[in-house]
Amino acid sequence: MACSLAFPVKAQSYQPTEENLKSRQEFRDAKFGVFLHWGLYAMLATGEWTMNNAKINYKEYAKLAGGFYPSKFNAAEWVAAIKASGAKYICFTSRHHEGFSMFDTKYSDYNIVDATPFKRDVLKELADECQKQGIRLHLYYSHIDWYREDAVWGRTGRGTGRPNPEGDWDSYYTFMNNQLTELLTNYGPIGAIWFDGWWDQDQNPDFDWELPEQYALIHRLQPACLVGNNHHQVPFEGEDIQIFERDLPGENKAGLSGQGISALPLETCQTMNGMWGYKITDQNYKSTKELIQYLVGAAVKDANLLMNIGPQPDGELPEVAVQRLAEMGEWMKVYGETIYGTRGGCVAPHPWGGTTQKGNKLYVHILDLQDKALFLPIVGKKVKKARYFVDGTPVKFQKNNEGYTLLLNDVPTDIDTVIELELD
Ligand code: JFZ
Numbered sequence: 001m002a003c004s005l006a007f008p009v010k011a012q013s014y015q016p017t018e019e020n021l022k023s024r025q026e027f028r029d030a031k032f033g034v035f036l037h038w039g040l041y042a043m044l045a046t047g048e049w050t051m052n053n054a055k056i057n058y059k060e061y062a063k064l065a066g067g068f069y070p071s072k073f074n075a076a077e078w079v080a081a082i083k084a085s086g087a088k089y090i091c092f093t094s095r096h097h098e099g100f101s102m103f104d105t106k107y108s109d110y111n112i113v114d115a116t117p118f119k120r121d122v123l124k125e126l127a128d129e130c131q132k133q134g135i136r137l138h139l140y141y142s143h144i145d146w147y148r149e150d151a152v153w154g155r156t157g158r159g160t161g162r163p164n165p166e167g168d169w170d171s172y173y174t175f176m177n178n179q180l181t182e183l184l185t186n187y188g189p190i191g192a193i194w195f196d197g198w199w200d201q202d203q204n205p206d207f208d209w210e211l212p213e214q215y216a217l218i219h220r221l222q223p224a225c226l227v228g229n230n231h232h233q234v235p236f237e238g239e240d241i242q243i244f245e246r247d248l249p250g251e252n253k254a255g256l257s258g259q260g261i262s263a264l265p266l267e268t269c270q271t272m273n274g275m276w277g278y279k280i281t282d283q284n285y286k287s288t289k290e291l292i293q294y295l296v297g298a299a300v301k302d303a304n305l306l307m308n309i310g311p312q313p314d315g316e317l318p319e320v321a322v323q324r325l326a327e328m329g330e331w332m333k334v335y336g337e338t339i340y341g342t343r344g345g346c347v348a349p350h351p352w353g354g355t356t357q358k359g360n361k362l363y364v365h366i367l368d369l370q371d372k373a374l375f376l377p378i379v380g381k382k383v384k385k386a387r388y389f390v391d392g393t394p395v396k397f398q399k400n401n402e403g404y405t406l407l408l409n410d411v412p413t414d415i416d417t418v419i420e421l422e423l424d
Helices: 018-030 058-067 075-083 122-133 169-183 211-221 288-300 319-338
Strands: 032-036 089-095 136-142 192-196 226-229 242-245 266-271 303-309 353-358 361-366 373-376 383-388 396-400 403-407 417-423
Touching: 018 226, 018 303, 032 136, 075 122, 075 319, 089 122, 089 169, 089 192, 122 136, 136 169, 169 211, 211 226, 226 242, 288 303, 288 319, 288 353, 288 361, 319 417, 361 373, 383 396
Parallel strands: 032 089, 032 303, 089 136, 136 192, 192 226, 242 266, 266 303
Antiparallel strands: 353 361, 361 417, 373 403, 383 417, 396 403
């Protein structure tokens, strides 16, 4: 047609498949996942950035692999402990910035099977166990690599002694796509690929990560696999979820989350103590109350929480983390109905808390209120009933032109006092 000359064809825009759209809804319903940062860095026990921060030579760092023998690793125990928390998915670091592959890969010997005395494909064991226990598996995949000579240098990893800052992009890009192909072929259904490291080139605006082709590869191999990227920008074409780091959407206390909020499913990741990878001196764990309130805080903002744990070098999850998981699970057993499968409710988040909604049920989550009266700006909908979710005790309420006021029996003191409203 002649008009195709007048309107040059743009690069084909991304159309998510039916499977992908379904997977997005399931992701939204899941609300709670557990992030696992595990790699050679666990042995250094100072977090996953140690190679960069301490400017460790890449050939010296690689020698860690020869001593990596996480003798207590037991995928069944990990998955059971995580499932007990009520989490519906696990996101595992298949390869972090240090460049070490925590899975069996043909494309580099620098991996857990070929380079360690442990010789076990921990990802395979984890994937099989996730299948068995019925929990989804997501994979973190770093765009940064501080070990490979072909990885193009960004603003990090400059002190690791590699010879060539230019790297060899074609070689590195092919390597990554080969590994992604393995990850999406050899480990069963993967719920999401969680990219990280785009920001390494943020001082080099012309750098092209060639993401559209990589995203297309993922969607070709597993159409239901969600693509997310921790780039701290509004989502790029081809992405299926929007990621926030260390802050709830719309908040920016940690300084990594100033971006706008898109219509895609949202997820925010947060540490349980203060570090992603195992840090032996960090016992500063958030309390169970804080963790639950963070999860609720995410849910009322229509976002998932991806809560991190850094497994130990011996292969176990830190004891405090396992305790926190168990306690969150106890809470979720009671209150899960007000979280799973909900969406952000019609009353926007307020300093006292917020709302989740499912069908004609509006769940009012009161996290911090020094009052017995709570005004809710609900207009255009009628509240038929109000009761304490936990035991069904009725809650009195009054209506005026601007909304409804709940008249509670007491000033709320629970971690989360949930009032269930039935809307007309
Ligand atoms: C990234 C990773 O670097 C970190 O190790 C962890 O995996 C976390 C979930 O994601 O965090 C960042 C992201 C951006 C910057 C630093 C750390 N940055 O822009 O310098």
